[in-house]
Amino acid sequence: MPSVEDKALDGEEPLEPPSHMPTHALHSAAFSGMPVHVYPFPHSLLPAQQPRSKRRQVKNACTNCQKACKKCDDARPCLRCVKYGVSEECVDSQRKERKKGIKRGPYKKRDGKGRACLKHGSASRRSTDPRGLPPRPAILHLLASTLSTRPLHSKQGDSPPVYSAQPYFLAPVPHMQGQLHTVSEDESQGYSPEGFYQPTVITPMPYHPHYSIPRPDGEGTIQSHYPMYSTVYPKETMGGQGEMINNRNGGQELVVNSKQD
Template identity: 45%
Template sequence: MSSSDEKSTDGGDDIPDSPTSDPFQSSAASVYMYPSPTSQTVRSKRNQVKNACTNCQKACKKCDPARPCLRCIKCRFTPEECVDSQRKERKKGVKRGPYKKRDAKGWLIEYMGKIITRSNGLPQPNISPPPCGLAAFAGSMAVEYATGTGFYGQFPLLPGDKTGYPHHPQFYLAPVPLSAGQGGEGFMYHHGSSQ
């Protein structure tokens, strides 16, 4: 890109993220632990501006509401160069399927309880978001098949996937106690069918 930059001195409000590496990238791991949604990994909410300036947007860097923004000042951009980026107009008339019912824990149940889906907190193998600044990926929802003690699931193959990771057509989630330090209950992830 064209603009210069800054080391992010800002924020400081962040606790290190959940594992940065994709569990599906680590070939050695045939089993991966996912902390349950109830576990207490405290991370303060990210504070983002409503509209970043064009320079920060290009650099994928933190902006602030002031104009010129701090980053543009640091990088010696002129005030004229620090302008709000243009937002695209949202698509209208996009048809949506019927809504799924959700229980208190965020699990969705449909089709006689045979298929359970959850939109958040699931591992998302072989789904590759588009480049920075473009739309976040859609279709992050996994489909899982309920069994007695856990769930078998499938991740949809998405167009645009360029990870090259092997497809993981099936996984198994079972509630398990996590080791000390990971806190509370979690899910054991198994490649392939299991149990």
């Protein structure tokens, strides 16, 4: 069973998916002047052809994560090592040299239908809905900073991390029910019979790439470039070693010394 903290690290399920339509709104809002409630969109009702976001792998996991077969990240120390207080052991694993000179048989010709490689056929698997449903337009994507989840990519020296949006839908407050966009029979196939507004995409707020953690000496906080995970870091992991630097995102971050003399 994956532990809760691994889930938190993974950010795969930022919110517990409701068993059916949610009964309470996350919060209220106004959309196009209309009062609405914002609900997390039930995963079970997400269009099946919506691709499950492709698993993204880091280029090089640290030795600890590699050993534990757990998700690593590009930062050093990685989140997992920081969490377990082994930041100083968080080093890139060595990659073996690729074998060379291996002879290959003749190639199978493609018959003009996409890639022959079925082993990597995730794209074709995702492209069609098993129910034959037409593609649905995007459901409203709202990204609240407190609900933001995991980076699609996050790499030191790379562009700032991009975070995926959690799908939400807007529903009118109860007295507005009569103004619902009603989903046609065709549209509703495989989806909630309950109405929701015409799919609308709100551009996500840019992810704020910093979070604060208390300094070990109690003097203020430290800004780092990880998302705000639910995990609570043990105090000893900060250890007092390391130094504060200004990062390129305009904040400060703690650089942990890998070795102490």
